[in-house]
Amino acid sequence: VYKYNSCFMPSEMVACIAAEAISILESMHSKGYVHGDVKPENFLLGQPGTPQEKKLFLVDLGLATKWKDPATQQHVDYDQRPDAFRGTVRYASAHAHLGRTASRRDDLESLAYTLVFLHRGRLPWQGYQGDNKSFLVCKRKMSTSPDILCGLCPQPFKLFLETVVNMKFDEEPNYSKLISLFDVLIGPNPSIRPINTDGAQKVCVRVGQKRSRLINDDDDSNARKKIRLGVPATQWISVYNSRSPMKQRYHYNVADNRLAPHVEKGNEDGLLISSISSCVDLWAIIMDAGTGFTDQVYELSPHFLHKDWIMEQWEKNFYISSVAGANIGSSLVVMSKGTPYTQQSYKVSDSFPFKWINKKWKEGFYVTSMATSGSRWAIVMSRNAGFTDQVVELDFLYPSEGVHRRWDNGYRITAMAATMDQSALILSMPRRRPRDETQETLRTSQFPSAHVKDKWAKNLYLAGICYGRTVA
Ligand SMILES: *[C@@H]1O[C@H](CO)[C@@H](O)[C@H](O)[C@H]1NC(C)=O
Ligand SMILES: *[C@@H]1O[C@H](CO)[C@@H](O)[C@H](O)[C@H]1NC(C)=O
Numbered sequence: 115v116y117k118y119n120s121c122f123m124p125s126e127m128v129a130c131i132a133a134e135a136i137s138i139l140e141s142m143h144s145k146g147y148v149h150g151d152v153k154p155e156n157f158l159l160g161q162p163g164t165p166q167e168k169k170l171f172l173v174d175l176g177l178a179t180k181w182k183d184p185a186t187q188q189h190v191d192y193d194q195r196p197d198a199f200r201g202t203v204r205y206a207s208a209h210a211h212l213g214r215t216a217s218r219r220d221d222l223e224s225l226a227y228t229l230v231f232l233h234r235g236r237l238p239w240q241g242y243q244g245d246n247k248s249f250l251v252c253k254r255k256m257s258t259s260p261d262i263l264c265g266l267c268p269q270p271f272k273l274f275l276e277t278v279v280n281m282k283f284d285e286e287p288n289y290s291k292l293i294s295l296f297d298v299l300i301g302p303n304p305s306i307r308p309i310n311t312d313g314a315q316k317v318c319v320r321v322g323q324k325r326s327r328l329i330n331d332d333d334d335s336n337a338r339k340k341i342r343l344g345v346p347a348t349q350w351i352s353v354y355n356s357r358s359p360m361k362q363r364y365h366y367n368v369a370d371n372r373l374a375p376h377v378e379k380g381n382e383d384g385l386l387i388s389s390i391s392s393c394v395d396l397w398a399i400i401m402d403a404g405t406g407f408t409d410q411v412y413e414l415s416p417h418f419l420h421k422d423w424i425m426e427q428w429e430k431n432f433y434i435s436s437v438a439g440a441n442i443g444s445s446l447v448v449m450s451k452g453t454p455y456t457q458q459s460y461k462v463s464d465s466f467p468f469k470w471i472n473k474k475w476k477e478g479f480y481v482t483s484m485a486t487s488g489s490r491w492a493i494v495m496s497r498n499a500g501f502t503d504q505v506v507e508l509d510f511l512y513p514s515e516g517v518h519r520r521w522d523n524g525y526r527i528t529a530m531a532a533t534m535d536q537s538a539l540i541l542s543m544p545r546r547r548p549r550d551e552t553q554e555t556l557r558t559s560q561f562p563s564a565h566v567k568d569k570w571a572k573n574l575y576l577a578g579i580c581y582g583r584t585v586a
Pocket of ligand 1: 288290291
């Protein structure tokens with residue numbers, strides 16, 4: 115058994131391990147399983163002096179899960195449970211940190227980190243401690259580009275990492291192509307070239323049939339959609355729903371003292387606030403003629419959130435219909451009559467409170483609005499929200515793939531909020547399906563004024579807006 119701790123393996127040797135490890139994963143995946151905990155400690159070499167001494171083994175199937183249903187051969191369904199992290203923080207894929215259902219791509223991403231570790235002896239996210247460890251490590255993984263992470267490794271490591279972090283949930287890895295990335299390092303006759311590791315052990319792990327060499331690297335991965343490689347950006351995320359024509363009005367860059375005149379003018383014209391948001395401590399408000407509300411009150415408060423005022427309005431049968439927070443800690447809460455809600459509860463938390471949401475789901479509550487203030491979250495949940503199911507997409511970048519998968523399964527975005535680090539989208543299954551289920555999202559660096567007008571022309575109306583972390 116080779117001890118992998120604190121070693122800097124030569125790149126040819128790591129390339130040999132890469133090639134063999136990929137084919138081990140291919141064989142495991144072909145049986146319908148993902149390993150779930152790929153890391154240096156779980157790779158072992160055979161007993162020295164036996165025919166297996168050059169053979170690599172992957173051990174510890176404790177976290178293995180099925181990626182495909184053995185009966186139907188169907189890929190398991192996509193899901194995200196942000197509190198469901200299992201695995202080893204240092205090597206876990208970003209999707210695993212975020213609690214997404216494990217699939218083949220995750221083993222390969224963990225392998226990429228394993229290879230970089232073996233070659234460089236270190237990963238940039240080592241050394242974090244405490245309750246926030248997984249959060250901080252995931253954030254670091256997602257903000258470390260393959261160029262940076264593999265800056266001191268030969269090109270194949272970077273190409274491998276780039277390919278695997280951009281794989282889709284149910285994408286079939288092209289194992290032989292991944293293996294061939296490393297051919298340039300291993301050379302043409304691997305099986306007769308044992309590699310010397312400090313004289314202690316002779317290792318060449320390349321076994322199995324000879325694979326074709328990578329002739330050049332005009333690899334088509336440049337043409338594929340980059341999921342993780344976008345540049346992190348802070349943007350407006352806006353959501354539009356199709357609905358019958360109505361009057362809608364928006365205001366943005368609204369300073370505290372301009373709020374009341376806008377709202378009063380809207381009320382005079384028969385509009386009520388349907389959603390609100392904050393950007394750089396200025397408010398954005400959307401007012402609709404078709405909210406269905408019968409009465410509305412709002413309060414701008416220096417607190418995030420102002421409990422006494424909310425309790426007072428609850429007493430009078432107003433329910434929170436939208437909420438927003440400014441970075442300086444103030445909040446804007448809108449409460450309305452004529453909502454379908456029968457009971458409401460809210461929580462303010464320093465991190466996204468998925469555990470609390472999960473508990474409330476079990477009690478029949480659904481998330482109906484959300485806000486952030488700095489890195490704090492406020493989540494409002496209501497009974498009788500008109501949903502039959504609800505899911506969360508939480509990510510350090512805009513979770514484009516997750517949103518599309520949820521849309522395909524009939525969910526629609528019903529609440530969202532973002533901090534400078536993370537965006538969270540709540541997607542719900544409506545109890546009564548709208549006749550036209552069209553929903554669109556946009557990400558723009560400026561408030562999407564011009565876009566909103568284009569959407570109106572197509573009977574698409576702003577249904578939600580927030581400002582925060584996305585990917586350009
Ligand atoms: C895998 O990649 C190789 C090399 O680019 C290509 O020839 C082959 O068709 C690919 N296989 C699949 C199943 O896409
Ligand atoms: C811990 O993580 C939360 C998000 O989950 C973040 O808002 C907070 O600032 C972090 N604390 C530290 C000390 O980094």
